[in-house]
Amino acid sequence: MRISDLITFNFRVIERQRARSLMLLIAIAIGVFAINLLTGIGEGGKQFVLGEFNLLGKNVLIIVPGKKETTGGMPPMTGETTRELTLRDAEALLRLPEISAVAPLIPGEMEISHGSLSREAFTMGTNRTFFAMRQLELAQGKVLPEIPMDQSAAVCVIGSKLRRELFGSRAVLGQWLRIGDTRFRVIGVLKDRGQSMGLDMNDAVLIPVASAQTVFNTEGLFRIFVELRSLQNLDTSRTRITELIKQRHEGEEDVTLITQDSLLSAFANVLDAMTLSVAGIAAISMLVAGVLTMNVSLIAVNQRTREIGLLKALGLPARTVRLIFLFEALMMALAGALAGLLLSQLLLFLAQRAYPTVPFGTPTWAMFGSVVIALLTALVFSAIPASQAAAMTPVDALQDKKAG
Amino acid sequence: MIELRQLCRDFLVGDQMVHALDHIDLDIAAGEYLSVMGPSGSGKSTLLNILGLLDKPSAGEYLLAGTATGSLREEQRAKLRRQHIGFVFQSYHLIPRLTARENIELPLVLAGEAPKTRRQKVDQLLERLDLSERAEHIPNQLSGGQRQRVAIGRAIITEPDLLLADEPTGNLDSRSGLEVITLLEELNAGGITLLVVTHDEDIGTRARRRLHMVDGKINRDWLSESKNDGGGS
Numbered sequence: 350m351r352i353s354d355l356i357t358f359n360f361r362v363i364e365r366q367r368a369r370s371l372m373l374l375i376a377i378a379i380g381v382f383a384i385n386l387l388t389g390i391g392e393g394g395k396q397f398v399l400g401e402f403n404l405l406g407k408n409v410l411i412i413v414p415g416k417k418e419t420t421g422g423m424p425p426m427t428g429e430t431t432r433e434l435t436l437r438d439a440e441a442l443l444r445l446p447e448i449s450a451v452a453p454l455i456p457g458e459m460e461i462s463h464g465s466l467s468r469e470a471f472t473m474g475t476n477r478t479f480f481a482m483r484q485l486e487l488a489q490g491k492v493l494p495e496i497p498m499d500q501s502a503a504v505c506v507i508g509s510k511l512r513r514e515l516f517g518s519r520a521v522l523g524q525w526l527r528i529g530d531t532r533f534r535v536i537g538v539l540k541d542r543g544q545s546m547g548l549d550m551n552d553a554v555l556i557p558v559a560s561a562q563t564v565f566n567t568e569g570l571f572r573i574f575v576e577l578r579s580l581q582n583l584d585t586s587r588t589r590i591t592e593l594i595k596q597r598h599e600g601e602e603d604v605t606l607i608t609q610d611s612l613l614s615a616f617a618n619v620l621d622a623m624t625l626s627v628a629g630i631a632a633i634s635m636l637v638a639g640v641l642t643m644n645v646s647l648i649a650v651n652q653r654t655r656e657i658g659l660l661k662a663l664g665l666p667a668r669t670v671r672l673i674f675l676f677e678a679l680m681m682a683l684a685g686a687l688a689g690l691l692l693s694q695l696l697l698f699l700a701q702r703a704y705p706t707v708p709f710g711t712p713t714w715a716m717f718g719s720v721v722i723a724l725l726t727a728l729v730f731s732a733i734p735a736s737q738a739a740a741m742t743p744v745d746a747l748q749d750k751k752a753g
Numbered sequence: 754m755i756e757l758r759q760l761c762r763d764f765l766v767g768d769q770m771v772h773a774l775d776h777i778d779l780d781i782a783a784g785e786y787l788s789v790m791g792p793s794g795s796g797k798s799t800l801l802n803i804l805g806l807l808d809k810p811s812a813g814e815y816l817l818a819g820t821a822t823g824s825l826r827e828e829q830r831a832k833l834r835r836q837h838i839g840f841v842f843q844s845y846h847l848i849p850r851l852t853a854r855e856n857i858e859l860p861l862v863l864a865g866e867a868p869k870t871r872r873q874k875v876d877q878l879l880e881r882l883d884l885s886e887r888a889e890h891i892p893n894q895l896s897g898g899q900r901q902r903v904a905i906g907r908a909i910i911t912e913p914d915l916l917l918a919d920e921p922t923g924n925l926d927s928r929s930g931l932e933v934i935t936l937l938e939e940l941n942a943g944g945i946t947l948l949v950v951t952h953d954e955d956i957g958t959r960a961r962r963r964l965h966m967v968d969g970k971i972n973r974d975w976l977s978e979s980k981n982d983g984g985g986s
């Protein structure tokens with residue numbers, strides 16, 4: 350029997366048992382759809398988060414107040430330390446030979462106002478170095494001035510969204526705005542860019558770190574970013590940094606050093622586990638589809654007993670009979686898989702439109718994998734019914750009284 | 754063409770052994786026209802199934818076109834069926850979702866013939882069976898006589914040399930029945946060996962050679978013209 354004829358023949362079968370075939374097709378489609386959509390979202394989330402961390406150069410370390418194991422594991426996001434990181438610490442770090450740049454950070458939500466307009470915005474106290482380290486680019490104006498870290502300056506750089514909402518289309522450079530009780534002159538506007546490490550930089554204000562200390566009324570730094578001259582002696586550099594802080598903090602080692610690598614691997618592990626577990630959930634739906642395939646095939650074999658008898662009487666060998674039933678299941682699985690694949694990609698496309706910054710997309714392994722799994726499922730679960738059909742003796746099958 | 758030697762077919766019904774065919778000896782020459790008659794349960798259909806390689810004998814030998822069939826594997830039996838045998842059943846056994854054309858074409862499809870040759874052969878046959886007008890109808894849209902003609906078309910499309918008909922007129926009124934049997938006789942006149950199993954005296958007595966079966970044995974085997982009693986087993 351020719352493959353093309355096999356396909357046409359099975360199409361006629363599938364056409365006749367439309368409801369049953371459709372049910373099976375949908376079951377497989379849902380399985381494939383689930384695998385593709387979930388891994389697509391998971392992968393998108395992973396790429397998004399990793400991309401954000403990648404913006405930190407490889408040679409940037411983050412110093413966080415509070416001590417926790419630094420090798421692997423999540424860093425302490427909420428510092429529970431008695432001793433704060435200070436600007437003095439930052440300055441001392443800058444004097445270490447292996448460190449090329451230091452950027453302190455004090456963040457917080459503040460009320461920002463210009464004229465009668467006001468809103469809450471994310472305010473970050475930092476220095477000029479921060480811009481280069483985080484790869485922040487300007488749409489207009491200049492970055493924060495190069496001043497000693499402990500020196501205030503009433504200037505700020507604002508995000509593009511904040512600029513639109515407070516100033517509309519009017520010129521913004523040189524304008525004043527109020528952060529809390531202090532007035533700042535706008536000297537720069539950031540280029541439009543989405544999220545950065547979970548912060549919407551479009552909605553942020555950057556001011557000199559010393560000014561932020563006044564605005565927030567705090568001495569302690571939230572983070573210190575340090576840039577190493579080279580990655581070659583990473584371990585020695587880490588030790589030197591830790592030693593330095595320990596020395597300055599009365600012999601107590603109360604900071605945590607985060608490298609991009611440890612962050613990346615920590616997040617990658619979590620996110621991979623997430624992707625895998627959603628794939629697992631999807632796999633269960635494939636299993637359900639498989640059981641359904643088996644039932645549908647069993648019913649088909651049962652109802653078509655006389656037809657099988659006829660085909661055998663017409664000289665069709667057992668293996669071709671088996672092939673017909675396997676092929677029928679395969680065809681439906683393929684159609685279902687393609688439908689599921691298409692639908693998942695459509696939804697991911699729409700999600701991409703809604704959240705342009707997150708790179709949604711099913712990884713290739715999941716796409717191929719899901720289709721292959723669907724086909725294998727169909728094959729495995731229709732094997733028993735197909736063999737049953739193949740094993741029928743023609744005379745018994747022809748005399749079957751159940752159906753015509 | 755066909756040789757049966759001491760052929761038996763036993764069925765276990767409950768815990769009782771039933772001898773559906775009981776040591777049958779039978780020779781059928783190529784081109785013969787036979788009818789098989791006898792009461793229900795006499796073994797007519799079992800004989801036909803064995804001859805058609807749809808069923809296997811419990812003992813004895815069956816030679817088809819010189820090939821001993823006893824030791825053949827299922828695959829080889831299927832191939833012999835495909836090459837030598839056409840079936841016509843009482844209830845037609847047409848595939849309901851396929852058109853008349855497709856039903857007739859089916860054996861060629863299963864044999865893997867090219868679509869072009871298939872089409873030619875089927876067109877010719879449809880013409881000959883006077884079914885050209887009904888070619889695209891499905892069985893439900895055809896009369897009984899037309900359905901049986903489609904079934905005959907399917908049986909002879911592969912040009913077999915043995916045509917086995919099991920009560921071919923059983924579901925038909927007498928006029929359609931006559932049409933069908935006439936068609937079968939025409940085919941026999943064209944050289945095909947024809948074996949008709951029937952209850953119907955009018956049909957059965959049309960055959961030149963007649964077998965009468967009782968209790969799994971052929972108790973009469975005679976040629977109608979010479980009226981001589983062949984005497985069976």
